Amino acid sequence: MRQLIAGNWKMNGLRADAIALATALAAELHGDAGCDVLVCPPSTVLAAVTEALAGSAVMTGGQDCHTDASGACTGDVSAPMLRDAGAGWVILGHSERRLGYGESNALVREKVRAAVAAGLTPIVCVGETEQQRLSGNAETVVAAQIDGSVPAGFAGVVAYEPVWAIGTGRTASEDDVVAMHRCIRSQLVETLGEAGAGLRILYGGSVKPAGAAALLALPEVGGALVGGASLVAADFLAIIRAAS
Ligand code: PEP
Numbered sequence: 001m002r003q004l005i006a007g008n009w010k011m012n013g014l015r016a017d018a019i020a021l022a023t024a025l026a027a028e029l030h031g032d033a034g035c036d037v038l039v040c041p042p043s044t045v046l047a048a049v050t051e052a053l054a055g056s057a058v059m060t061g062g063q064d065c066h067t068d069a070s071g072a073c074t075g076d077v078s079a080p081m082l083r084d085a086g087a088g089w090v091i092l093g094h095s096e097r098r099l100g101y102g103e104s105n106a107l108v109r110e111k112v113r114a115a116v117a118a119g120l121t122p123i124v125c126v127g128e129t130e131q132q133r134l135s136g137n138a139e140t141v142v143a144a145q146i147d148g149s150v151p152a153g154f155a156g157v158v159a160y161e162p163v164w165a166i167g168t169g170r171t172a173s174e175d176d177v178v179a180m181h182r183c184i185r186s187q188l189v190e191t192l193g194e195a196g197a198g199l200r201i202l203y204g205g206s207v208k209p210a211g212a213a214a215l216l217a218l219p220e221v222g223g224a225l226v227g228g229a230s231l232v233a234a235d236f237l238a239i240i241r242a243a244s
Contacts, residue, residue, distance in 0.1 A: 003035040003216060003243040004157060004200055004223035006123060007230025008063065008091060011042060018045040022052035024233035033057040034244025035223065039230065040091050043077045050086030061089030061123070064097055067110040069118070079111075079118035090115045091225075093149050094125045095163045105148025112151055122156040123202070123225065124149050126184070130164035138162075142180060143187040150191055157200045159225040160184055165205025167227060174218055177203055181220035209238035216243050 013021070018041050029037055040061040041049045050060045062082035066073055069080050082090055092115065093108035108124060115122045126145040128138040146158065160180050162172050172180070181201050188196030203215060204225030215221060223243060229235040 001198075001200060001222050004038065004202060005035055005236075005240050005243050006038040006061070006089075006091075006159075006202065006223065006225045007040065007236055008094070008204075008225055008227050009039065009041045009231060010063065010096070010227060012231055013041050013045055013049075015045055015048060018042075018049050019052050021231065021233055022049045022058070025058050025236065026053050026056035028233075028237055029057040029240070030055065031057065033240060035240060037240055038089055040089070043082065043085065046082065046085040046087055059088050061087050061091060061120070063091050063094070065090050065092070065111055065115055065118075065120070067107070067114045069114070079115045079120055083118045083120060087120060089123060090120045091123045091125065091159075093145070095127055095161060095166060098125075099129075099163070105145055108149040109151050112149065112154065112156065116156075122154075123159050124154075124156060125159045125161050125204070125225070127161040127163050127166075127205070133162065133164065138180065139183045143183060146184060146187040147191050150188070152192070153195075154192055155195065155199070157202060157222075158184055158188065159202040159204050161204035161225060167206065169206050171206050171211065171215070172203075174214070177215065177221065178218050181218070185220055207239060209235050209242065212239045212242035 038059045065079040066076040097103045112122045128141045200222030202223045202225045207224045
């Protein structure tokens with residue numbers, strides 16, 4: 001399966017920095033990068049970044065969207081707005097939104113429906129907290145997140161991101177990554193039938209250039225969702241090369 005390397009810039013990037021980063025990626029990634037490459041900048045710079053990446057192999061996406069296409073929702077961004085700014089993808093259900101804003105599985109599922117209706121490919125994030133892992137519930141929690149967040153007919157991507165590995169410098173062991181990705185695969189098949197067998201499952205959580213090749217070679221790992229390292233062109237490019 002062709003791998004997807006996706007960068008989540010989170011709430012980082014004023015216009016000049018964002019364009020400089022996009023320009024550095026575009027300079028290296030023309031033609032076939034050997035894997036699919038995506039960056040998800042803040043929505044304020046999404047159009048400018050999309051423009052800076054035009055003609056390169058790098059696609060753009062949003063980091064969240066509302067369930068409605070438009071309306072009285074101060075501060076929110078809708079899926080058609082992301083599409084209008086040049087996005088083809090959107091990250092949904094990131095743990096920073098599930099935990100920071102109380103987003104439920106049902107809300108994430110509605111956002112997935114809105115994204116698909118606007119022509120975006122959703123990346124649905126799932127992952128257990130450290131407490132849930134320590135109490136032996138990691139697989140149960142993640143299976144329930146898949147079951148609740150992924151609607152019938154889902155044809156997007158799932159990202160497994162253990163919460164305790166995000167931004168901490170800690171990564172899951174290879175055995176745990178393989179076990180969790182197998183669990184996600186079997187839940188996808190249970191929820192979606194045979195269609196669930198072909199969907200990409202990304203790993204996310206402190207992915208850095210060192211160790212990226214070994215991680216990306218693990219069974220059922222279809223790419224990576226990269227936070228901090230995606231803000232440094234050389235590091236993100238090294239991860240892309242590890243996938244190619
Ligand atoms: C993320 O937030 O999606 C992420 C994986 O972050 P980091 O790579 O910084 O852990």
